[in-house]
Amino acid sequence: MKHHVAARFFVALFLALAILPALYVGSACAEQEIIVSAAASLTNAFTEVGKKFEAANPGTKVVLNFAASGPLLQQIEQGAPADVFASADQKTMDQANEKKLILTETRKNFAGNGLVLIVPGDAKTSIKALKDLTLKEITRISVGNPESVPAGRYAEEALTSEGLWETLKPKFILANSVRQVLDYVSRGEVDAGIVYATDAAVAKEKVRVALKLEKHKPILYPIAVVAATRKTDPARRFIDFVLSEEGVEILSKYGFGKP
Known part of the structure; x- marks a missing residue:
């Protein structure tokens, strides 16, 4: 009887020891999950970048968090988990x-x-210059909130340079992200909106570009590893992938230019 008890004990011990490595591997895989907080305008491009990065880095999962750059910064500052930040x-x-x-x-x-x-x-009003936004037929214009949305700040710069920002303020419908502006215009809820060229390209079946705005600072997207991350290595590898030939090709596919 004692022999049987001892045998069962050693079998159980063996199984427990055999399971431990599997548990460790599972834990290690979970630790390879990285959170990328990225500007809303990167939604389509980074969704593909994330999938291609995962394929090139088995065992690493990319979780994407999209919003306007300002709120993303606030999230990180308040301690929300993030490993990579793209503004x-x-x-x-x-x-x-x-x-x-x-x-x-x-x-x-x-x-x-x-x-x-x-x-x-399907807009019928023709807009050939920014000053046409003052026409009475144009009653609602959507722009990102300049306090938190970079596209809104670029829009403010461009319209201020033309002396139109203050004049048009009563018509503004402020949005929480550039993609919200795109949605408003796509659904015909506003008469016009200011977005990135890449956003317009995504919805080219629902919106059309009336004008290109030029009097603003160059629009450059930076990316960096979040200081609080415990996954510096995969975070750095993600950035390297974004900067790689394959990453640049994907960004180009969605209309982004080189910095």
């Missing part, structure tokens, strides 16, 4: 750097963009 402007990344929320040496510019005025695809 649609330099100002937001500068703020992240000043607050020591990123690893400065990992910061890189990885893409460029343009700014355009769009109207619903």
Whole structure:
């Protein structure tokens, strides 16, 4: 009887020891999950980038968190989990750097963009110049909130340079992200909106570009590793992938230019 008890004990011990490595491997795989907080305008491009990165790095999962750059910065500052931060402007990344929320040496510019005025695809009013936005037929214009949305700040710059920002304020429908502006125009809820060229391209069946805006700072997208991450290695590898030939090709596919 004692022999049987002892045998069962050793069998159980053996099974327990055999399971431990599997548990460790499962834990290690879970630790390879990285969270990428990225500007809303990167939604389509980074969704594909994430899938291609996972395919090239078995065991590493990319979780994407898209929003306007300002709110993303606030999330990181408040302790929300994030390993990589990609902003649609330099100002937001500068703020992240000043607050020591990123690893400065990992910061890189990885893409460029343009700014355009769009109207619903079936719009009848013709807009040939920014001053046409003052026409009485144009009653609602959507722009990103300049306090938190980079596209909104670029729009403010461009319209201010033409002396139109204050004049058009009563018509503004402020949005929480550039993609919200795109949605408003796509659904015909506003007469016009200002978005990135890449956003207009995504919805080209529902909106059309009326004008290209030029009087604003160059639109450059920076990316960096979040200082609080415990997954610096995969986070750095993700950035390297974005900057690689394959990453650049994907960004180009969605209309982004080189920085």
